[in-house]
Amino acid sequence: MKDDLALPVGTTLDRFIMRKQEDFPYATGELSQLLRDIALAAKIVNREINRAGLLGVTGAYGQQNIQGEEQQKLDIIANIRFIRALRNGGEVCTVISEEEEGIIHTGNTKGKYIVAMDPLDGSSNIDVNVAIGTIFSIYRRLSDIGEDGTSEDCLQNGKKQVAAGYVIYGSSTMLVYTTGCGVNGFTYEPSLGEFFLSHPDIKTPKTGKIYSCNEGNLNSFPDGVKSYLNYCKENNYNARYIGSLVADFHRNLLKGGIYLYPPTVKAPNGKLRLVYECNALAMIVEQAGGKATDGSERILDKDPTDLHQRCPLIIGSPDMVDKVEEFLAAELTLV
Numbered sequence: 001m002k003d004d005l006a007l008p009v010g011t012t013l014d015r016f017i018m019r020k021q022e023d024f025p026y027a028t029g030e031l032s033q034l035l036r037d038i039a040l041a042a043k044i045v046n047r048e049i050n051r052a053g054l055l056g057v058t059g060a061y062g063q064q065n066i067q068g069e070e071q072q073k074l075d076i077i078a079n080i081r082f083i084r085a086l087r088n089g090g091e092v093c094t095v096i097s098e099e100e101e102g103i104i105h106t107g108n109t110k111g112k113y114i115v116a117m118d119p120l121d122g123s124s125n126i127d128v129n130v131a132i133g134t135i136f137s138i139y140r141r142l143s144d145i146g147e148d149g150t151s152e153d154c155l156q157n158g159k160k161q162v163a164a165g166y167v168i169y170g171s172s173t174m175l176v177y178t179t180g181c182g183v184n185g186f187t188y189e190p191s192l193g194e195f196f197l198s199h200p201d202i203k204t205p206k207t208g209k210i211y212s213c214n215e216g217n218l219n220s221f222p223d224g225v226k227s228y229l230n231y232c233k234e235n236n237y238n239a240r241y242i243g244s245l246v247a248d249f250h251r252n253l254l255k256g257g258i259y260l261y262p263p264t265v266k267a268p269n270g271k272l273r274l275v276y277e278c279n280a281l282a283m284i285v286e287q288a289g290g291k292a293t294d295g296s297e298r299i300l301d302k303d304p305t306d307l308h309q310r311c312p313l314i315i316g317s318p319d320m321v322d323k324v325e326e327f328l329a330a331e332l333t334l335v
């Protein structure tokens with residue numbers, strides 16, 4: 001067949017976004033444009049990450065962020081690249097970032113959207129060539145068009161997300177996102193500079209045999225979590241922990257598994273941030289048939305009170321999350 005000489009390259013992200021937009025007769029194209037702006041920033045950051053070692057942009061930047069964490073140069077670069085792309089795109093009035101203490105007004109007062117983001121996730125893995133990521137949540141503003149966004153706009157509960165996603169910079173670079181109608185994954189083809197649909201309609205298995213958590217903190221985990229980890233070991237589950245939330249989450253999403261960052265003595269509210277890490281992944285996992293909880297409350301039901309607030313995260317295959325909650329509930333009855 002002649003066609004075999006030129007096999008189709010697949011559906012580009014752009015084309016996919018356009019087709020999805022047709023599903024919404026009242027769509028104005030602004031959210032579509034915003035998703036494209038995020039994809040553009042992801043391509044640029046991907047390039048920066050790939051050549052970081054050559055350009056000497058590895059290592060610490062020499063200042064701390066609001067969380068008291070040493071900022072890496074690539075944290076700063078990714079933060080600048082995403083904020084610039086969102087500002088130039090014109091659809092976003094306000095940004096919340098892990099790397100910025102306060103909310104960032106882009107000057108696009110006509111912009112209808114708010115973006116909360118973790119520009120670079122897995123900072124401890126940046127310089128050692130291990131998969132890292134970017135996490136983003138998109139909300140519609142509540143405040144009036146024509147003004148800067150407000151803190152009320154930025155502290156919306158996770159159920160209000162109109163879209164959420166992540167980019168994983170790993171053996172290949174992928175963009176995975178949802179607009180509330182299922183989860184789709186796109187793989188980046190650098191030679192064409194395009195993301196192509198590679199993982200349509202992702203569904204996470206109901207259960208799995210992989211558990212991911214930093215057992216270095218085991219001694220200070222709640223008893224219910226300790227019991228669950230014993231249960232995993234008794235049932236010969238595989239321990240897999242990359243130390244980049246996006247990468248651990250992505251593997252478990254595709255293969256079935258559970259990621260846990262419980263409260264510890266060092267981090268009594270857990271380590272991960274509700275507004276720009278947990279909410280986005282919770283929307284994705286639920287859209288893929290999974291679950292996300294802080295141990296007792298559904299992540300998406302939590303009302304944020306602070307931009308950088310932390311919360312425990314237990315996320316993944318639904319049966320596995322239920323099992324952890326069972327062990328935690330049993331712990332409470334023993335008290």
Ligand SMILES: O=P(O)(O)OC[C@H]1O[C@](O)(COP(=O)(O)O)[C@@H](O)[C@@H]1O
Nearest residue numbers: 118120121122123124214243244245
């Ligand atoms: O080193 P720990 O305590 O296991 O924490 C690792 C976790 O912290 C994070 O690195 C926090 O995210 P950032 O790198 O964006 O700050 C997660 O990606 C990861 O899952």
Ligand SMILES: [Mg+2]
Nearest residue numbers: 118121122277
């Ligand atoms: Mg992070």
Ligand SMILES: [Mg+2]
Nearest residue numbers: 098118120121
């Ligand atoms: Mg980060």
